[in-house]
Amino acid sequence: MELYNQLKGLADKIELLKDKIDTEESTKHAFTLPFINILGYDTFNPTEVVPEFTADLGLKKGEKVDYAIFQNGVPILIIECKHWKQDLNVHNSQLFRYFHVTKTRFSLLTNGIIYRFYTDLEETNKMDEKPFLEFDITKIKEITVKEIEKFHKSKFDVSTIVDNASNLKYTREVKSLIDEELQNPSHDFVKLFANRAYSGRLTSKVMDEFTEIVGKAFSQIISEKVNDRLNSALNKEQEKQQEEDHVEEIPKNQIETTEEELEGYQIVLAILRRKLDKTRVVHRDTQSYFGILLDDNNRKPICRLHLNGGVKYIGLFDKDKNEIKEKIESVDDIYNFESQLLKTVGFYDGE
Structure with missing residues (x-):
C-alpha cells in the first residue's frame, strides 16, 4: 500500500508539472529520478545509481545509457530515458544495443510516464523485442504495483523476476490478442x-x-x-x-459505555479536529465494539475500538471499508495511528 501511495503521489506530480517540462533532461530529474528513489535506490550514491553509464559497443566507444542501477558492484537494471512527449516505439533499438554489452538481465525504457521493462526470455543476453511489463504511471493499478515492487531494493531477486517475466509477457500478449478479436473478430476466430x-x-x-x-x-x-x-x-x-x-437495534440499556471507550473517542476526536469540525465525528456503542463514525453514518466508519476483551484492539478501515485490527496496550496507543485515521476520513471526503 505504501508503494502504491508513493507512485500515486508521483503520478499526481507528473500531471501537475508535465506541461512545464520542456527538455529530456528535466524529464529525467522531475519524473525518472523520483521513480528510482521510490524503488529504494539512492540517486545520490554513485555506487548504487550511475548516471551516464558507459556501454561501449565494439569499436564504437563512449556510448552511454542514462542510468544504471548497481547491486553488489554489478549492474542489475539499465535505464534509458526520453522526453515525456516522445513515442517510445522508436527508441527501443538503442536500448537493445546497450543491453547486449552489459551484464544486466533487465532494462527499462521510459519517458517518465510510460515504463517498459525488458529482459532476455527468448535468447540469452539479447533483449526481447517486447517488454514483459508495461504501465502508464498516471493510470497505475494495484496489480501492477505488485510487479513493480519486485524491483524494489529490499525485494530485488533476479530469479524471481525472470521466472515471473514469461508469465507476465505472454499474458499481456494474449490479452492484447483477445482485445483485438473482440474489437474486430478475425475470420479464423469467427469460424x-x-x-x-x-x-x-x-x-x-x-x-x-x-x-x-x-x-x-x-x-x-x-x-x-x-x-x-x-x-x-x-x-x-x-x-x-x-x-x-x-446491531443498532439492541436496546441501549443492554450496552454499557465505559470511561476507557469515551477516552479513546476523545483521542480520535483530537486527532481529527485538525482536519474536521468536531460535530462530524460521532460515536456509537454496540455490544461488539465501540464505533466512531463520520457524519453519524454507518457507511463511513472511521475506526472501531475493541476494549472490553482480554486483548485490546483498534479496528482501522481501508478505502474498501475492510476492517484491519491492530493490537494496542492502552488507548494512548491510538495516537500511533494518526496517519491511518486521517487517511480514512480522506477517503470519504474524496481526497
Whole structure:
C-alpha cells in the first residue's frame, strides 16, 4: 500500500508539472529520478545509481545509457530515458544495443510516464523485442504495483523476476490478442464458433452473419459478467448494512459505555479536529465494539475500538471499508495511528 501511495503521489506530480517540462533532461530529474528513489535506490550514491553509464559497443566507444542501477558492484537494471512527449516505439533499438554489452538481465525504457521493462526470455543476453511489463504511471493499478515492487531494493531477486517475466509477457500478449478479436473478430476466430454452432455449410453470407453474432455475443457476456459483479458487490454491501443496522437495534440499556471507550473517542476526536469540525465525528456503542463514525453514518466508519476483551484492539478501515485490527496496550496507543485515521476520513471526503 505504501508503494502504491508513493507512485500515486508521483503520478499526481507528473500531471501537475508535465506541461512545464520542456527538455529530456528535466524529464529525467522531475519524473525518472523520483521513480528510482521510490524503488529504494539512492540517486545520490554513485555506487548504487550511475548516471551516464558507459556501454561501449565494439569499436564504437563512449556510448552511454542514462542510468544504471548497481547491486553488489554489478549492474542489475539499465535505464534509458526520453522526453515525456516522445513515442517510445522508436527508441527501443538503442536500448537493445546497450543491453547486449552489459551484464544486466533487465532494462527499462521510459519517458517518465510510460515504463517498459525488458529482459532476455527468448535468447540469452539479447533483449526481447517486447517488454514483459508495461504501465502508464498516471493510470497505475494495484496489480501492477505488485510487479513493480519486485524491483524494489529490499525485494530485488533476479530469479524471481525472470521466472515471473514469461508469465507476465505472454499474458499481456494474449490479452492484447483477445482485445483485438473482440474489437474486430478475425475470420479464423469467427469460424471457430461458427463450426460449433452451425451445422450447415459456412458460406460467405453465413460467415458475415456469424461475424456480427460473435461480436454481439462477446459484448453481451462481458456486460452480463460486469453486472453480476456489481450486483454481487451491492448485495454484500446491503447484507453488511443490515448486520450493522441489526446491531443498532439492541436496546441501549443492554450496552454499557465505559470511561476507557469515551477516552479513546476523545483521542480520535483530537486527532481529527485538525482536519474536521468536531460535530462530524460521532460515536456509537454496540455490544461488539465501540464505533466512531463520520457524519453519524454507518457507511463511513472511521475506526472501531475493541476494549472490553482480554486483548485490546483498534479496528482501522481501508478505502474498501475492510476492517484491519491492530493490537494496542492502552488507548494512548491510538495516537500511533494518526496517519491511518486521517487517511480514512480522506477517503470519504474524496481526497
